[in-house]
């Protein structure tokens with residue numbers, strides 16, 4: 232359904248496709264995961280097929296044929312959602328933006344990529360690939376179903392609303408017909424022109440190509456996404472008030488999800504464009520102190536940590552950088568564990584993984600910072616700490632820079 236960046240600003244996705252997912256398998260270097268919520272929707276789909284859709288089409292079917300067809304159709308349905316996401320991922324990878332992970336979840340699928348396309352053309356092609364795949368699957372399934380039945384009159388009868396014509400469809404043809412219809416719905420639903428739906432991305436690519444202004448394009452597309460989400464929520468509430476069953480709850484949930492994702496995507500875009508051209512050295516803290524490795528841990532607490540808001544301390548051994556010590560490491564130790572120890576005992580060596588460079592782009596640094604909560608990272612050049620930077624520093628810089636319209 233939606234493709235999003237793997238970033239902590241999209242809290243709405245990480246909350247939904249967070250830790251409750253199972254790793255299924257690896258395909259084209261893409262990790263395929265299954266969110267546990269899929270089992271809920273799978274059960275709902277199989278239940279509605281076996282309990283209402285299929286019995287209406289085939290009153291003559293036995294219970295075992297009904298439920299076998301329903302279950303297999305449910306599995307193939309998720310395979311077709313995966314094909315939709317994979318086609319986004321394969322096109323994205325073709326243009327140099329690999330997708331490391333696809334997670335199937337409650338509302339469909341999600342392809343997570345590290346960055347967004349840098350050209351409208353790439354954005355357009357990546358976005359359109361998914362709905363085209365769903366459309367292709369729909370056409371193949373529907374044509375196969377009618378080919379299996381092999382009777383032109385059946386189609387006319389069905390078009391005329393005579394459900395008894397369904398008797399000509401065996402279990403395979405029935406399943407194919409349903410899969411064709413549901414994939415058509417998915418193709419159409421995803422082409423709604425609100426960001427972050429695929430159609431919203433297509434819309435954004437068009438505005439972006441026409442105006443050359445990605446931020447404006449994102450604002451328009453995400454506003455449409457929000458309106459669409461609100462419309463779905465409104466329709467859901469209306470349906471609940473009319474007492475049309477629990478289906479309305481479903482629309483409220485999808486609507487809420489789409490509108491919050493639209494808002495988060497826009498915020499993300501604002502942050503990205505504000506940070507364009509900025510380097511770590513523009514944002515880092517340059518007022519900081521260092522600590523000597525030989526100082527007793529209890530003195531480090533009393534004379535340094537308690538008297539400063541600084542949370543990460545460069546540790547010097549003979550005036551040379553030995554690593555860093557942080558507030559979090561000390562708070563994890565009981566007073567007994569602290570006694571007899573020096574700062575040296577809690578010093579963590581600096582590696583490229585836990586440090587930044589002053590010339591590194593601010594956007595890249597933000598991605599690195601967002602992986603570690605709000606822990607500061609040291610900025611290192613030729614073996615020396617020249618600054619410190621943490622996630623909230625970047626947020627502070629954004630609000631001080633003044634032109635942020637979130």
Ligand SMILES: [Zn+2]
Pocket residue numbers: 232233234315316319361362421429
């Ligand atoms: Zn999609």
